[in-house]
Amino acid sequence: MKSAYVVTFSLLCTLVAPRAALSVDYPLPPPGSRLIGHNQIYVVPDDKKNLEYIAEKFDTGVLLLLEANNTVDPFLPKAGSELTIPSQMLLPDTPREGIVINLAELRLYYYPPGGKHVEVYPLGIGQLGRETPEMVTRIIQKIPNPTWTPTANIRARSAAQGIKLPAVVPAGPNNPLGRYALRLEKGGGEYLIHGTNARNSVGLRVSSGCMRMRAGDIKALFSQVAWGTRVQIVNEPVKYSVEPDGKRYIEVHQPLSRNDWENPQTVPITLTSAASKFIDNPLSDQAAIDKAITRRAGYPVQVNTGADGAKKQEVRPVNKHRRTSELTEQRSTTQGRDHS
Template sequence: MKRVFSSVLTSIICALAGSQAALAVTYTLPPAGGRLIGQNQSYIVPDNGKNLESIAAKFNTSILLLLEANNTVDPYLPKPGSEVIIPSQMLLPDTPHEGIVINLAELRLYYYPPGQNRVEVYPIGIGQLGRETPEMVTRVSQKIPNPTWTPTANMRARSLAQGITLPAVVPAGPNNPLGRYALRLEQGGGEYLIHGTNVSRSVGMRVSSGCIRLRAADIKTLFSQTSWGTRVQIVNQPVKFSVEPDGRRYVEIHQPLSTSTADNPQTMPVAINAGFARFIDHPNSDKGQVDRALVRRAGYPVQVNKGASVSPSTALLQNVKRTENKKEISEGALISDSVNSSVQ
């Protein structure tokens, strides 16, 4: 997912219409030792005149991830009858399966309901360049329904420099930038919130002043399940990798977060820690496949077993749910059927 946008991509995203309401995607946790969850899907674009952002909202994913997986699709008006890959398969971040986990690099929030064998996954918006969301381990210190928004002195000064005078307080309601619900985090003196937004298209982008944004339906769901003291861990893991219990080896590479306007997230170095180095050097890993995934940085899992001969694009299509006759379901088509993904 792009972190520094070209003017063309920025204009595309900003021109897209507001998202539809969406709910979290829930996945069963993998077997012990595994990290792979979900199943990629294929969607047949209906003739309804809606754009790619509406499809992203329907499947509760990021518009930028859809653009990565479908780089020939028109984001303004996808062609009716064409197939769009929904990359809803992923590797869990390398963290405890507890509370709320936010991976900044992939613009996703994971929530592990206590005592349940499942995880809920939400797309998020995070802090923009220069006002980054920090990594931390903290907890929810306050639940705030119908929050008011009080811009900080720095926010007011930055806006004034742009010729915009912010009000001292924005009351609760549909025009409130915090949406209808907010979770205050303990660390940082309560400065950081997980909250809703009145600009749905900002979800899946780096746009906030450091807080974490969710779509309206998503923050409502998350708010209803969390309690005071819920553990929150924020990490920055652009590289995720796993050896599954059946021996399949996966890497999932996201573009690293840019730290300056001069950075190009598609080419800037990706940190390789000792664990990932050992994974790459293992006799069962195909270094060529790993290298291609590191260059592509597509944001979805790629199988890299030696001898599998799977390219990143083929790896995505291998894991798409399909039916033999591709029968359409409702307004679009979720193509479902199992695909042989055995390891050679």
């Protein structure tokens, strides 16, 4: 698991009241820049809401909140405490086209045609042993109101736990794929980006390889993407940028663990040659970078020589809106790797 909190949190946190999800929409930065957004500070009210409620309120993921706030109670944040909402980030080092998923940060980036903005969504990904693979592929099917046909492997795993799955789960509120699904070409069409009836699983490593989104988020994404849209899935726990004004940033996430006993907060991170070159540059503050790699806060930290790399980042409100459209309803049978 990426975090020690994953299993316990997904089992113990209570469901929150339904609310409309919000896509987070950022203007694209100028050429040569990868920095978008600003972190926000949220003062926890005395409303007895759990961390999943706050994550959904800001359309982010639970693990992202835990990275940014490593001392927060994952079940019931203390009233009056301040939480950093990690809504500042560096764009992944990929073409700004179609859908980009960075597994290490459990985020999906969508670049609509026109090149003016990017939409960022949290998502759930494959659990340990059933990982979501890195790939470059495309959307080959858009499926509203999908049914779910469990694969043989899923049926066998469920049977071993004493759960007998039906041959087909019809479309509806109890369907593990939610109301919308996007099928990817690679993997024989087994990998999907879809909704879920397990709302607390978004932002965690819990699926059988597919990628889950909140209901409002998948509806917004589904309404915009076209058949053939490019999809790139990467695994970048370390992102970095030299901005046009000369500021140097590094953003470090906990890497995806490879076994049950690995601690993602302390396991060594494998750096690419380009990241190593950025770190070794004399304009980079080695102490600030070492601190960022140790802390793994999941948001950008400035690491220029002579700059205070540990200082709190500027916080501002983020422009948030929801995009929806009415879709033609049609039924289609869907077979996927994911079971919730």
